[in-house]
Amino acid sequence: MQKTERMVLVQPKTKNVLVVEDHALSSAGYKLILEDPVKLDDEPTYQVKIAHTLKEAHDCLMAGDGIFDIVLLDIRMKAYPELKLFSGEDLGKLIVERFPDTKTIVLTSILDKNRLNGILKSLNPAGFLIKTDVDPKSLKDAFWQVSNGKRYHSNSILELIEGRYLSGIELHSEEREFLYLLSIGVPTNGIPDHLPWSQSKVEKKKRKLREQLDVGDKNIMALIHRARELGII
Secondary structure: OOOOOOOOOOOOOEEEEEEEEOOHHHHHHHHHHHOOOOOOOOOOOEEEEEEEOOHHHHHHHHHHHHOOOOEOOOOOOOEEEEEEEEOHHHHHHHHHOOOOOOEEEEEEEOEEEEEEEHHHHHHHHOOOHHHHHHHHHHHHHHHHHHHHOOEEOOOOHHHHHHHOOOOOOOOOOOHHHHHHHOOOOOOOOHHHOOOOOOOOHHHHHHHHHHHHOOOOOHHHHHHHHHHHOOOOO
């Protein structure tokens, strides 16, 4: 685990935290760890609210109007297409745009290096952790560092950064919507009814996405499965 040097002390205070995680057991565990009453003298108190869907998270953020100091964000989340939120990454972008004082800590099980690097580029989160790297101590260390205005990366993310892995999967909003529409059964010849694309553009995008997501000439179901595996939709 990443070593933590606690050299700068902050005045203990309450930090409002939003946990965005669709697995109830995991989110309850994070809440229990963060609200542990046993703390170091310089450790803030965390008041945790949980959102199990992107809609719940969006509603909490809008209703709170910037009250959350830190958002712990999972990437693989069920889409909320009404607001074009197709994954946790899209919610992270909204936080960056609407709530610049709110710090984001990404916590994901995604291991694909291209995808991780794309998330690093698009969100530039204050903390970035892979779930298999995390235990209760490292999670609290990450929150302590971020609370002090520092950054925290778990071991796998440090290896990615230090290895200068410069490529990344970065998709535009319409491309993510395209994949979502395919995932709910919209046929390719019906895409122009939902997006301002010609049929030739639909075919070009499909070829491009197959290449980007490395599914070769496999069928559309393989493309959808890969997009879900990478937390794009």
